[in-house]
Amino acid sequence: MIQARSLSDLRGALRSMGAEANKGYAFVERGWYFTKRYWAWEVVWLIYNVVNALAVTFISTAFQGTIHLTQEQLNHIILYLAIGTAIWSYVSVVFDGVTETVTIERWEGTIEYTFMAPVSRLVHMLGICVFSLLHGFVLTALQLIVLGMFFHIDLSGADWSAAIVILAIGSVSLIGLGIVSAILPMLFTERGAQMAYIIRAVLLLVSGVYYPISVLPGWMQQISKVSPATYLLDGLRGSIQNGKGLASLWSDIWPLLICGAISVPLGLFIFNRAERYAKRTGKLKRNG
């Protein structure tokens, strides 16, 4: 009897977990539909990122003539920039993916329908993030493949397992950051989207995408310390380029762990507060 009870409880719990997964999947599927309908933008975005990566990497070959780099030094710089540009694409796609879904919903006015549905903000954000991570991963992989056709990129010394761990931990922080910045377009349709762009631009400047952060003025280095992208880039360069294992990457891992552990719950908390504020003051409405 008791067993039957707990069995049906278990079945009930599994069913409701399945239902929540289905709700989260709504956002993944919607993202995929967007990608299909706006495929031309996907192509533009990919071309832009590839061209940017190529352009930046060509700078390194330009120096070969003037400062006589050895082939090995040149390859090092090329790889340094290739990883930097690739990770930056990944960061951008994930960060934009999370904020843009909210921006699009504001423009279309669907946000009221999404917020009216019986879905927790956790499931909502998880769904959006899963899609953004997949999206970012695929685009970045494509970009690296194209780059590999133009430059000699030697990845034989990489510690891939360490790289995957760093990428996974770092992605959690990116999600947290994305959630926090998604609050802006929720509260202020246009101004919010603009602010989210500025945040991303600052991240590009301070996180050491194209250069080590040591070249930055001191006050900028302070900002780079709170950017999770800094540790993500450093950790991935360490593991992919220098073959470092997890043990020697601890100085990148712990800030990412802390950042992820703080930014995701904090992001959700602020998002919920902002949602209540919007519902109190009538900020969700566009018209009608």
Place this chain on the structure above:
Amino acid sequence: MLKEDLQPSLEQEAQEPLRQRSSLLTEAELADLDTYDALVIEHASKRFLKSGGRKWFRRSSEKQRKQRVVRAVDDVSLTIHRREILGVLGSNGSGKSTLIRLISTLLLPDVGSVKVFGHDVVREERMVQRLINRVSVEAAFFRKLSPMENLLYSARLYGISGAEAREQIRAILMRLGIKEDRIGQPLENMSRGMQQKVAIARAFLTAPILLLLDEPTTGLDPRSKQDVQVFVRQLRDTHDATILLTTHDMDEAEALCDRIAIIDGGRIVAQGTADALKCQVAEKLELDRTATLTEVFMAYTGRDWEAEEAEDSDEEDEE
């Protein structure tokens, strides 16, 4: 013609939402519904602060500051019984949409309470959300996506599986007169009327036990208007739905609603059956015939219809 088209399929469809509803609600929850009225609003108010853009020289006299507060919903009390259609009649800016947003958990009431089948919209938000759905004047969709893609997204949010949703979406859309080949085309290419039908399908898909229709026929051509009205009437006749419908169309209110509430400046100024309201007004105006609903509306809102419209458009320009 349309009616005949709809009739046979309607018979089969009649069971569908019930089946679907039980997948959204447990049996205990379903049984529980009978003990409550569908909607009970008690002394609910909602005010907005109008932000007129910050000015450099702000001469904010006491009067001006008062004007910036809009009482969109002002001490409203309403009850809708189960399986009833209540029409809320009001001109533009009278607070109809705000009232609907308060019920649909999109706005929090400043004071007062709103309960859907006994569940408080603020404290039991998720539960209320499972019971309701809403159609607004503006059919808000992802315009680049197709009706199927849009509705699949909505259905999943309410916990309906993909396979079940696909089947139902097709059935509901076809029943509303949307051609099969349009179901996969981007919504932006569709007429307003068709988009509004898709919006109604979106709400109907989740089998809400309380359906909120915010001016569902405003701005539609007569043909689409009639289609939508036919559908609402069918809902009332064949489904276990309670409906709150807002409109400023007197004929529509009279044709569809069991009871009518007139809202003006955020306040409910009269409510009752259309006949009762007409008798009251006929008596008041000392007519020797029954009053028309338009006369009822004028009597309670105390303003001229034409002037009303002009005033509203001014207001919108300000925003």
